Amino acid sequence: MKSIKAHVSRGLPSGSTIHIADNSGARIAKIITVKSYKTRTRKKQCAAIADLCTCNVIAGKPDMRHKVVPVVIIRQKQGYKRADGTTVKFEDNAGIVLRDVKLGMPKGTVIKGPIAKEVALRWSQLAKIASMVL
Numbered sequence: 001m002k003s004i005k006a007h008v009s010r011g012l013p014s015g016s017t018i019h020i021a022d023n024s025g026a027r028i029a030k031i032i033t034v035k036s037y038k039t040r041t042r043k044k045q046c047a048a049i050a051d052l053c054t055c056n057v058i059a060g061k062p063d064m065r066h067k068v069v070p071v072v073i074i075r076q077k078q079g080y081k082r083a084d085g086t087t088v089k090f091e092d093n094a095g096i097v098l099r100d101v102k103l104g105m106p107k108g109t110v111i112k113g114p115i116a117k118e119v120a121l122r123w124s125q126l127a128k129i130a131s132m133v134l
Contacts, residue, residue: 004118010046011078012093017058021074021094022108025064029055029071029095047073049080050122052101071095072104072123074115088116088134096126 075090120127
């Protein structure tokens with residue numbers, strides 16, 4: 001994964017629910033772990049924009065429910081600062097289900113709503129199918 005040039009505050013602790021913004025069949029997912037997150041003992045893992053998480057699908061199509069899937073966070077309500085000084089906030093917490101983690105291939109073919117610029121820089125395959133990049 002590429003590094004991003006922003007001071008991203010981690011606004012999604014493990015256990016929080018996110019909306020799935022693609023047509024993969026999942027609608028709501030719960031964050032279990034955050035990949036490559038190093039922390040001290042007994043501290044909760046937290047996710048931010050463009051982080052890879054392992055999530056459990058709570059609501060969606062019957063074949064997707066109760067599955068553990070890799071998800072990339074594309075929007076978060078908690079504001080964060082970019083390098084140019086602007087603060088960015090979104091209306092909801094949302095993610096995209098991945099089919100192949102190493103290549104960053106999404107499972108769905110359409111992304112509903114905008115994605116953050118930091119996600120487009122780190123995950124280029126998601127930027128190709130995004131309708132809007134903010």
